[in-house]
Amino acid sequence: MKKYILDLTVVDNVRLHSNYILLKMTQEATLPLMLPGQFAEIRIDGSASTFLRRPISINYVDIEKNEVWFLIQLIGDGTRQLSKVNRGDKINTILPLGKNFTLPKTNEQQKSLLIGGGVGTAPLLYLGKQLIENGYHPTFLLGARSSLDLLQLGDFQKFGQVYITTEDGSVGEKGYVTQHSILFQETFDMIYTCGPRPMMMSVAQYAQTHQIECEVSLENKMACGVGACLCCVENTNEGHLCVCKEGPVFNIKQLLWQI
Amino acid sequence: MANLKVDINGLSMINPVMTASGTFGYGKEFEDFVNLERIGGIIIKGTTLNQREGNPYPRMAETPSGMLNAVGLQNKGIEYFIKKIYPQIKEIQTNMIVNVSGSDIESYAKTAEMINELHHIPAIELNISCPNVKQGGMAFGVSAHGASEVVKAVRKVYKKTLIVKLSPNVTDIAEIARSVEAAGADSISLINTILGMAIDAEKRRPLLSTITGGLSGAAVKPIALRMVWQVAKAVKIPVIGLGGIMNARDAIEFILAGATAIQIGTANFIDPSVTVKVIEGINEYLDRHHYSSVKDIIGALEI
Incomplete structure (x- = not known):
């Protein structure tokens, strides 16, 4: 799927409770196709200690309203800075990234x-x-x-x-x-x-x-988000794979988890 | 519109902007964001003779204005590159340059010899400076003798443009640069990452699986700039500057310090389209200062 760098506009920034926000964003043009399980790399401006983008999973896409939602837990300086955005602010976002969840294979009774x-x-x-x-x-x-x-x-x-x-x-x-x-x-x-x-x-x-x-x-720590830096690897039956590119969704059969 | 063309000892580039190894994949990862053919040169990720799995996770830690990495040269080896990757990238109309790493002199030379046969690869960058693997070349890059030995061996078998990437983790970078030049390098690129460390105080544990890793990003720029300036004064071959370049202004500073070309690394993670913005920014600077060619500002620092 083609990836885009977009300056999305904040429609709403809802404080769900002290530690979580729900960001709803849009743009004039129709948003690109995004699939469940994919994520975005969000640039955070105005936080001196935040250097890299933050990978955030796509929470919801409201096609009628042309909105993409991100549910964000406020963990460090970056996410706390992000929680301060207001309606109308622009947020530089790269999406859609990574592989999506796959639909069940057999019949609809599943x-x-x-x-x-x-x-x-x-x-x-x-x-x-x-x-x-x-x-x-x-x-x-x-x-x-x-x-x-x-x-x-x-x-x-x-x-x-x-x-x-x-x-x-x-x-x-x-x-x-x-x-x-x-x-x-x-x-x-x-x-x-x-x-x-x-x-x-x-x-x-x-x-x-x-x-x-x-x-x-999976949500391994990542830098580039596009499979270039090889930082976010997970050990799999095919060797080290990038969570950002070959994931973040994996079938458990691929993983070498000791379970 | 100023003339942005530069020449790296026979390797001609449409502009001085390159991408740094390990930060731009094989180029294809960024084709949704930039027209790859507008970039002066793409240095694709470190390739070794045999496949390497790299270091265990975690391999990355964000630090003030930068990041540490400890990837450890994960790659599928030169044969896989030639069979699977090269056919996909050889039609890209820019300088596709392979970064070559090794564990001993023979493996460097063998890999370089194999790449010498690839018509669409006009140059290699010899990585004698990876801090993240025990036998990752930094052992060669931290002594003038070691650096000279490996460059001599590769020079014998590699006939195209040979760039040698230096480690900043040394006491006298100019001495190493001179020995690399004497051994036959066509160009020197610097700096590779600076050895660093990050700790999680709450857990009392290092943040990287390897404990130490390589620091890159804006934080390293003043050190890189100083070393590029020192090396550019010490050698006659063209110098390629890198380390913390985030925008056109940073790139111009490196050129003024003596770099003929520059590489953009970690900044690609923050803005995957940064390369074209830097190219446009350099052009804008040259126009504004009434220079007709980027060559006019190489080493033009007034002291």
Whole structure:
């Protein structure tokens, strides 16, 4: 897919709670085609300690409004600076980057489970939309520290059944996503997951044990975003592959995870 | 419109702007962002005789105005390059230059000899300065004798333009530059990355798997500029300057310090179209100062 460097205009900067923002951006021309699982490299201006762009996954694309959404956790100086943008500001963005999630291979009766942890739920919203549009019925399993860290719940519920775990038990079942009762009550044909690496590894282990196809979205530290610098590599059955170019979505069969 | 053409000891370039090895892939990675044929020369990533997996992850840490990398020359080896990559890039109408690395003198010479046969590769850049692998050439690049030995061996088998890339991790860069010139190099490029380190204080652990890595980006520019100035005074062959060039103004500073051409590296990560902006910016500077050719400002620093 052709990649673009765009000066996108901020439509909205919503503070979801103290640590997360939802940036909605647009441009006059129609936005390029973007697929669920792909990401953008966002340039951050005005932060002396931020040198490189920040890779941010595509949270959602609203085709009617010509908007692309980014769900951003405020972790360091760069993301905190980014959280200060206002409606009308321009943000230099390179997109779409990387490989997307693949749709289930067989028939439309397939049951897919989308498991997200923390800000890792971001790409699953757009994936949920794509699954619905292609006739699938996604189920979501979202994990967070507490109810405050549970983001875009209303949006997810539009696309399917949502199950929740929180570490403090403030909403849904208490514990981690891989402990949720739904995993022991229902069977699924395909699992997509994005979140902290230990969470994805236990999801991968569950998928492997139950012989379920599973795709994970990795977020290794990267510089260029286009497969040039070879910094963000993951060890795979084909050697070191760039998460930015050959990923960020990998089938767990490609990975050499000790699970 | 000023004349931007420069000549690197027989290698003619439409302008003095090149891309630095390891930051521009094989060029194709950037074709959505820039017209590759507008760039004076593309130095494609470090290639070794045999395939190398490179260092374990993590290989990168962002630092103030820069970044550390410890990629460790990951590449599929020269045979793969000749069979799979070369056919894809040979039609690109600019100087496609291969950066060559090795673990011993024989592997450098063998790789260079194989590239000598490729008609569409007019030059190589000999990397005797990679800080990220134990046998990555920096051992050659940090002594005048070692540098001279490897350049002599390659010069015997390589008949086209031979650029030698120097390490800044030395006490006297001018001495090494002179020995490389005497050994038969056509041009010298500098600087490779500066050995550095980053620590995560919370976890009390290094941020790179290799503990130390190579620093690049805007942070290194003053050091690079100083070394380019020292080397340009020390040798007669053309010097190619690099290290922290982010824009046309930076590039012009290197040319004024004595560089005939410049390379853009880490800046490609921040703006993948930066090369063409630098070319346009150099032209604008020359017009504004009423120079008819970029050659008029090479080493034109007034002291």
